[in-house]
Amino acid sequence: MGATNPFTEIRRELHKIPELGFQEFKTQQFLLNYLYSLPQENMEIKTWKTGIFVKISGKNPSRMIGYRADIDGLPIVEETGLSFKSEHSEQMHACGHDFHMTIALGLITRFAEDRINDDLLFIFQPAEEGPGGAEPMLKSDVMQEWKPDMIIALHIAPEYPVGTIALKEGLLFANTSELFIHLKGKGGHAAYPHKTNDMVVAACALVSQLQSIVSRNVDPLDSAVITIGKITGGTVQNIIAETARLEGTIRTLSPESMEKVKSRVQAIVKGIEVGYECETAIDFGSMYHQVYNEENLTREFMDFTRANTEMNVVECREAMTGEDFGYMLEDIPGFMFWLGVDSEYGLHHAKLNPKEQAIEKAIEFIASYLKYKG
């Protein structure tokens, strides 16, 4: 089925070409082609790795307002069966970044012709899913020169209907750390376990023991998550595995709990090392700082949206999702909000299918907020 709305068409084109963090070459080219098709008089475009900065000069600027959209996809084989499904066999926009980019392009299209008083900075950020583009982009020369006075971003929310936004003041998303654990023992014949140190057995014990950290070491009134999303090990069914690898993620509601959970992970892995007579290596990969919404701006945004738009505003609870936009909010006042897109399947699912009507509605109401602010 063809799209009738130009931004729906753009979203579908982006949906076809998902790319992993810092490999978003086709995505960057697609975005640049579109951006250069717009009136250039008041627009400056700069690239940073696979990301892009777009500054639109205001009519009478007293400050700069930032808007960030992430651009990477996930290593998932898409199962939506859509006519515009991913053309990249093992990659998918399963976290809505195709929506995020399209909405940003819609806003740029508006403001390239109809400027507000203040300067606007749009940031197309690579590698949100990992290893993290926000922190290095924030430190880049471009963003040191073009540093917004406030900044906002959205994330699609499959669990809310179209026409709804959800957010809260203060903590919105968790602190995260990736987790990679390598185990090395002694392989051998499946019939001679007593002559080996089986890393499949060690890995199974480790996964179970890691679960006790949340139930026994974290204050029950606090919250944490340890998810092991991938286990690999061994070579074939009748050889005892010499190596195994666990890949996962840790989520906590405070940076302090993150340190505690990590130290417990280290202690438990040490125990496996002794108990199963193997070598171990832990890599905590990339870490994201919590997303903390600045109270005054968030409250004002909620009040503005309720009073001036048709969007339904829900005051939600914090979530254990992570977002490296948290680094930008640590440095620049602003907020993030969920945008309802009503999909039966959730984020990071191979059948995620957000409703495209949310795109035009988002462009409309965010444009009205930016006009009000700037």
Ligand SMILES: CC(=O)N[C@@H](CCC[C@H](N)C(=O)O)C(=O)O
């Ligand atoms: C919104 C969202 O889903 N973000 C990701 C961020 C992942 C960070 C990192 N790769 C990790 O797994 O810790 C999420 O999974 O929450």
